[in-house]
Amino acid sequence: MKTVTFRQLRVFTEVARNLSFVRAAEALHLTPPAVTMQVKELESAIELPLFDRQGRKVTLTTAGEYFLVYAKRLLATLKDADDAMARFRKLETGMLSVGLVSTAKYFVPRLLAKFRIEHPGVDVRLQVGNNREELVAMLADGEVDLAIMGRPPREMACRAEAFAxxxxxxxxxxxxxxxxxxxxxxxxxxxxxxxxxxxxxxxxxxxxxxxxxxxxxxxxxxxxxxxxxxxxxxxxxxxxxxxxxxxxxxxxxxxxxxxxxxxxxxxxxTWNVVHLQSRLLSPAAEAFRYFILEEGETYLAEHDRPWMGGGGAGPG
Incomplete structure (x- = not known):
């Protein structure tokens, strides 16, 4: 275990997320052989197979499922440390990971494009949950800095701010x-x-x-x-x-x-921007949080105006 690297952990979690070496390579901007090599080196270091490979089908072994939990924790801790150091540098650079429910994919990319114009030093990664449960899991595992969703999770301590x-x-x-x-x-x-x-x-x-x-x-x-x-x-x-x-x-x-x-x-x-209370937001994440609270309502009001006739009723 002493020879395990964070690079190997990142590659492993990406393969586990996609259950595909090819798709993981695309997401990480690596070649499939490079991804395969990183996973083999990791398996050699821990002396256990992490994936079952049958042709193109890839599944996690039992050991892989357990190791994934710890790999996510380690990467989340590293991200927290990086975010804390970024605050000392007061730089709006680095990686911003935004999670969203599938319904939000119809407008969040446009807002992110506008955000990138104002903050060109920030690299943005979007992760779309097929439904609310998947997005809550991403938030809990520290896979995303901020989540764009409707009903905020009650099962964990979060800060949720309505923006539209x-x-x-x-x-x-x-x-x-x-x-x-x-x-x-x-x-x-x-x-x-x-x-x-x-x-x-x-x-x-x-x-x-x-x-x-x-x-x-x-x-x-x-x-x-x-x-x-x-x-x-x-x-x-x-x-x-x-x-x-x-x-x-x-x-x-x-x-x-x-x-x-x-x-x-x-x-x-209402749409909410949500983050874990236990996590310190990086300057990039804080900048996007402020941006969406300022810009989100105006953008969506313009989007809705042609179709909204009169007031509605229902839970907020």
Whole structure:
């Protein structure tokens, strides 16, 4: 173990995250043989295999699963030390790791591009969680400095700051009968099939709570873990859905999807920028936190304005 390097740990955790030597090489800007060599040297140092390799399929061994926990801890501690030293240098340089729920990928990259113009010395890495649970795990493991999400985690000590409204809406394909109802009741939606996000999703939790509050039972016919796949299913006429307004800009502009102005909708949540209270933010992370608190609301308000008509109701 004395010969293990942080470079080997970084390569190992990236392979473990992707379960692919090729994708890990792409993420680290290395060649696949270089990644393979680093992992072999690490396995030699700890005298245990960390991965099972069967053709192109890669899985962690039991030892690999245990070692991954400690590798993440070591890398997180090193990042904390680097961030602390950066504060002494008062430099806004280095790596900024931002995690986000999949719904936020429709606007966060544009905000990050604007941030990079003002802070060219910062290298940014985006990590997208397929749902809220994955993002909370990234935050807990120290894989990201900041997380952009809706409902902040209660299972750990975090600082969460709201920076913008996050409307959720019901949608239908053009010409759907529900659109002739004007402002249909929540109960009326029970007559139509719904295509929804998976239970681990924040969007799904919000929809379930909305129906419960109105004492209505949704007619769920399909669950999908992807906003894009749900939109395609709605456009194909397979049912209605409940989605973040921020995922719908292109389809609404093209007339491929229409809003269903259900009573007491849109349902408004907030976007939050979140970080662990136990972690000291680097100057780069602090700069981005301040930037998104200052710029996020204006950007998203301009994004929403063409589609928002009147006030909504729902949990904040």
């Amino acid at each position: 409204a996050h409307p959720h809406v019901f949608v239908a394909p053009p010409g759907h009968p529900v659109l002739r109802s004007g402002q249909p009741s929540v109960e009326m939606l029970s007559n139509y099939p719904l295509i929804v996000r998976e239970p681990a999703s924040g969007t799904r939790a919000l929809m379930d709570r909305f129906f419960q509050q109105h004492r209505a039972e949704p007619r769920i016919v399909m669950e999908m873990p992807s906003n894009e796949t749900i939109k395609q299913a709605v456009m194909a006429g397979m049912g209605l859905s409940f989605l973040s307004l921020h995922t719908l800009g292109l389809e609404l502009r093209a007339g491929e999807i229409e809003l269903v102005h259900v009573e007491n909708s849109p349902v408004i949540r």
